[in-house]
Amino acid sequence: MRMFRFLPLLALVLPAAAVAEDDAGEIVVQGEGLPLxxxxxxxxxxxxxxxxxxxxASNRIESVLSDIAGFQQFRRSDSRSANPSAQGAxxxxxxxxxxxRTLVLLDGVPMADPFFxxxxxxxxxxxxxxxxxxxxxxxxxxxxxxxxxxxxELASAGREAMPALAASAFYGSRDATELSAGLATGVGGGFxxxxxxxxxxxxxxxxxxAQRGVATVPARYEGWSTALRAVAPLGDDIEIQARGLVFRDDRTLRFRGADxxxxxxxxxxxxxxxxxxxxxxxAYLQLRNFSNVVVSSxxxxxxxxxxxxxxxxxxxxIELRPPLGDAHLLRFGADLRRASGDMFEDAYNASTGALTARRHAGGRQTTAGAFVxxxxxxxxxxxxxGARADHWSIAHGFFRARNAADLPTADNRFARRSGWEISGRAGALLRLSDAVALRGAGYTGFRLPTLNELxxxxxVFPITTQANAQLKPEKLKGVEAGLDLAPLPGATFGITAFYNRLGDAIANVTIGANLRQRRNVRAIVAKGVELTGAGRWGDVALTASYAYSHATVDAPGGAFDGLVPAQSPRHAASATLAWEPRRGPALSATLRYVARQYEDDLQVxxxxxxxTVDAVARLPLGGGFSLVARGENLFDETVVxxxxxxxxxxGTPRTLWIGVKFEG
Structure with missing residues (x-):
């Protein structure tokens, strides 16, 4: 398996963990990044x-992220029933x-698929x-x-947060099974x-x-992942961290054979x-792959x-922070990202099943930046x-096609493109008292089109969406202002007003009957208000979030000018109420609301x-064991x-789980 290519990286770390102590005693290993x-x-x-x-309730990261009102994937499906290629954030x-359009980092490493x-x-x-x-x-x-x-930003749990041994086993609706286990151990001064x-x-x-046919099947899924992390001291204040992740995910979407x-x-x-x-x-390396079969409806x-x-x-x-005293924290450095990939696909006549075309496309893009x-x-x-200067390039782009007789029908090679982007951000935080803080910020940024978009x-029957090798980078300008309050002990409240303008936004634009193309539109303008709140009073905890987003497309002369961008709800809210005593049973319930949104750019x-309402109940059994019941979409709301x-x-109907967890 290709996972074994990564073992030498971990082998560099594990021997270092044997250095348990120095003259001053045990070396403290944190396993985290630099302070914020x-x-x-x-x-x-x-x-x-x-x-x-x-x-x-779902034990899935995308559901937890939905606690942050305004977070969304392209569609409302989670990672059990969505096409993986639609799981943008x-x-x-x-x-x-x-x-x-959101940068997702795990321990500082960008997690987005290099191609899609x-x-x-x-x-x-x-x-x-x-x-x-x-x-x-x-x-x-x-x-x-x-x-x-x-x-x-996702941060891995350190040794102090993870039990020496943890395991869980759950059984759920529709013969669902979920098994997990974890080990954490100190090795010298590391773990x-x-x-x-x-x-x-x-x-x-x-x-x-009413729309099911003879080939319609449930959205079956099966997946596994294994993660290994090692942290070791190299001195009093230096440590090395290594991480490996291997995963596989298989799903069936809508029709038999659509895997x-x-x-x-x-x-x-x-x-x-x-x-x-x-x-x-x-430094990081990612090897990814994706396959998908489309079945005619x-x-x-x-x-x-x-x-x-x-x-x-x-x-x-690499990021450096020189010692400048307590008044200044200066950081500067450079980064590099390179993504390359190929797409191999075969097209078939939906009526006869005969092969009609073979296609091969791919390319490479690189971004090198310096920041301060x-x-x-x-x-x-x-x-x-701070400011960033980034040099980007898109190179080696091509699209080739051959017919059933293996004769070439297309051989498109796209010229290399490159350029510079300067971006920056600035903000101010004024703490009027321990209970009141004012903040404001302005920023710019950019995103290269992915190899998939290019x-x-x-x-997605009956709609065909064409690629576009001439897509330009998206560029955002935005400002925001906010107020943070701590009106009572254990309670916080925040409000943020924002205005964001995404220039040259990449959208799937309707250009004909059942035909769309990825194109740059003049801009998407989003403005709105975000509210957050949290509080704990004894054994009771409450968190809540609400986002009002008024987004429109700025596309003079276009049929969608002034309309709402596809997949963009105006209102989103989430609230979780939990009863969490240190000992004894615990219970929590989460309510989420997403307003109407549109599938397409023309709001048709x-x-x-x-x-939806989710809930989790936990009953300690003693000896580190707990009985846990989870419920997703308890009132069986229809989610289109x-x-x-x-x-x-x-989307996910009512789903119930029962299981046992152990921590020791």
Whole structure:
């Protein structure tokens, strides 16, 4: 297996962990990155803690992220019933596109698929994490290119957060099974964690009853992932961190034989120095693949076989923080990302099943950037700002096609393109008192089109969407202002007003009957208000989030000028009420609301609003064991996830789980 290519990276780390002590005693290993700059709150980050990560009804990371109102994937489906290539992440109603407009990082490593730009949510298991930090608005610092809608930072749990042994087994509706286990142990002055998860289910019918045919089947799924992480000291204030992730995910979507599969093997090595000169150096490698079979909704025959989409992502960064005293935290550095991939697919006549064409497309894109940021603390005022300069290139792009007789019908080679982008951000945080803080920020950012957007056409019956090799980078400009309050002990409240303009936004534009093309539109303009609140009073905890987003497309002369971008709801809200005593039973319930949104750019096909309720109950049994019951969509709300001229897909119905967890 290709996973064994990564073992030498971990072998570099494990021997170092045997250095247990120095003359001063045991070396303290944190397993984290460098401390957050003091100006970070100026950009209004929202934190999801480990307690919430371990208390989700679905136990899936995308559901936990939905606690942050305004977070969305391209469609409302989760990673059990969505096409993986549609699992882009975005914020602030800048939707209408399946690629991620939000930069998702795991321990500093970008997680987007190198070819498609989607996020492998099924491989990001909540119990492996210590926290999630969500920052809306264009990002700066390392890997800032691509963070036009915001940044989602996932941090792996350290030794102190993970039990020596953890395991769980759940059985759920429709013969679903979920098994997971994890080990954490100290090795010298460091630690090693190993975890695995496997889940499967017969799935639910994503097709409404009236639209089912002889070939309609439930959305069966099966997936597994294994993660290995090692952290070791190299001195009093230097440590090395290594991480490996291997995963596989298989799903059946709508029709018998419409199977998709995704897999990945990731590895990274990170060096953290916390001395007078602080250093964060990182290198990573990703090997990914995707396959997908499209079945005709009229003949129920195979119409397309995306049999192989191998891609490679590699990159790294270095960030330096010189000792300048307490007033300034200066950081500067450089980063590099390179993505390459190929798409191999075969097209078939939906009526006869005969092969009609073989297609091969691919390319490579590279972004190299340098950044500098500084936080200046002046009493209760913190000023923060920075800039990036990125050189990008798109090269080796091609699209080839051959007919059933293996004769060439297309051989398109696209000229290399490159350019420079300068982006930056600035913010201010004024703490008027311990209970009141004002903040404001402005920022710019950009995102390159993915290889998928540039070179791969696709069909979601009956709509064909063409690729566009001439797509330009998206560019965002935005401002926001906010107020943070702590009116009572244990309670916090935040409000943010924002205005974002995404220029040259990439959208699927209708150009004919059942025909769309990826094109740059003049802009998507999103403005709105975001509310967050949290409080704990004894054993009772409450968290809530609401986002109002008024987004429109600015496309003079276009049929969709002034309309709402596809897949962009105006209202979104989430609230979780939990009773969590230190001992004894615990109970939590989560309510989520998403307003109506549209499938298409012309606002013809609507997706109705949806209100769902989830719940989790836990009963300690003693000896580290707990009995856990989970319920998703308890009132069985109908959630429409796709609507094309009345042809619909549905989201997760009522799903119940019962299981046992052990921590010891």
């Amino acid at each position: 700059p003091p100006g970070t709150p100026a950009y209004g980050a929202v934190i999801v803690d480990r307690a919430r990560l371990a208390n989700s 975005t914020l602030r109603a800048l939707g209408g596109n399946a690629s991620s 730009g989607y996020i492998p949510f099924s491989a990001l298991v909540p119990e492996r994490l210590s926290l999630i930090r969500v920052t809306r608005g264009a990002g700066g610092g390392a890997f800032g290119a691509g963070a036009v809608a915001g940044t989602i 090693v964690t190993l975890s695995g998860r496997w889940d499967r289910g017969d799935g639910f019918q994503t097709t409404p009853f 998709s599969g995704s897999e990945g093997q990731d590895a990274s090595v990170r060096l953290i120095a916390r001395g007078p000169w602080q250093v964060d150096a990182l 009229t003949s129920f025959r195979r119409s397309l076989d995306q049999r192989n989409t191998p891609s490679t992502g590699l990159g790294g960064k 940021e500084d936080d200046w603390t002046i009493g209760r005022l913190v000023l923060t700002g 070179y791969r056409p696709f069909v 096909d609507a997706l109705p609003h949806a209100l 996830t796709r609507n094309v001229a009345g042809s619909m897909d549905l």
